[in-house]
Amino acid sequence: MKKKHGRNKFRRLLNDLGTPKKYYYFCxxxxxxxxxxxxxxxxxxxxxxxxxxxxxxxxxFKQWEGSQEYQKIYRALLExxxxEDLINIYNVVRDKALTGEDKAVKTFIS
Incomplete structure (x- = not known):
């Protein structure tokens, strides 16, 4: 649920940029x-x-990277x-734990 909310927030921030050039540059x-x-x-x-x-x-636009507007969108992207990284790590550890790898089992449980 949070993942979808984060993507929607990010898209909204991108779409709310004042000019298309900001959107193009950020992307x-x-x-x-x-x-x-x-x-x-x-x-x-x-x-x-x-x-x-x-x-x-x-x-x-390079200077714009230091603005609050840019940083707000960048933080949403990092979120x-x-x-996504956390989900990928979870899936890798989970798969290894399911195959019985001791270290992965301990990591998965903790």
Whole structure:
């Protein structure tokens, strides 16, 4: 339940950005793909050309990374990633514990 809430909060924050360029920059900078765009595969040059970013605007958006707005969205992203990591770790330990691996059983129980 929390995982879905976290994703919804994150999407809402992304969609509430004042300009599409902030959305594009954040997705590219943090390698967030969607069904339309593979930001994770774009080089800086590809990104700048595709979304018409100049060197000056890239510098401005680099400064934006220090803003409260950017940090709020970034924290929401980290929350989602850490939740996913925790689930993955749980599943690995659980699978090893089910096969009888002593260390995993102790970790799983504690």
């Amino acid at each position: 590219w900078k943090n390698k967030i793909d969607n069904f339309k765009m593979k930001y994770s595969e774009m080089t800086k040059e590809d990104f700048m050309k595709k979304f018409k970013f100049s060197s000056k605007s890239m510098a401005i 989602i990633k850490s939740d």
